[in-house]
Ligand SMILES: Nc1ncnc2c1ncn2[C@@H]1O[C@H](COP(=O)(O)OP(=O)(O)OP(=O)(O)O)[C@@H](O)[C@H]1O
């Protein structure tokens with residue numbers, strides 16, 4: 001097998017002098033779902049930022065479809081087909097749902113109508129609420145706006161940092177179903193999840209990060225069945 005579609009390879013770096021990531025590697029294949037789990041402060045969000053170009057690396061590289069993109073800006077990575085939904089502040093609350101989606105397509109010069117229709121097909125509630133300020137939506141609906149906004153660039157890979165944060169179990173299941181649907185359409189998904197069990201269940205590949213380094217890497221299923229992973233990271 002060749003190299004993964006997207007890989008942050010042996011990433012080392014942090015925000016100041018101290019490194020947060022220590023040779024951390026995360027990757028996702030075409031149309032697959034890769035999930036990153038681990039304790040609070042493990043560096044999951046930092047790893048995502050590094051892959052998206054929001055953090056300067058002191059070591060390692062990031063490659064997309066075989067191309068070294070380590071020095072590209074986030075905006076250039078979007079142009080290359082990467083979409084990112086950060087953990088916080090991922091929508092414009094005073095703008096309407098539709099304006100949020102339009103903002104997502106800011107780099108595109110072609111007609112965005114079809115993509116908008118696809119996003120509304122995926123998340124019908126957003127169509128209903130398209131003229132409402134996004135800040136008036138529920139937590140789960142806001143996450144749909146955030147994911148929809150990232151989809152507006154027609155990404156090849158979608159990176160999601162805790163897409164189900166703060167939503168009920170039912171809404172979480174629903175969101176995961178939509179994410180599976182996106183992956184089936186050929187878009188790679190790289191996501192961080194606090195709901196480790198449920199996320200690993202739908203993951204082709206899983207990463208357990210601890211203190212900025214890879215602790216366990218395997219298929220989602222194998223991680224779920226690993227006694228040590230269960231005991232230490234999945235609550236038994
Ligand atoms: N902007 C920042 N400036 C300085 N240090 C930061 C910054 N963001 C995060 N850190 C530090 O980096 C470490 C890893 O944080 P990170 O947000 O990547 O963890 P995480 O695994 O995503 O945690 P959580 O599960 O709580 O989201 C923490 O020690 C945190 O304090």
Ligand SMILES: [Mg+2]
Nearest residue numbers: 044045046087
């Ligand atoms: Mg985080």
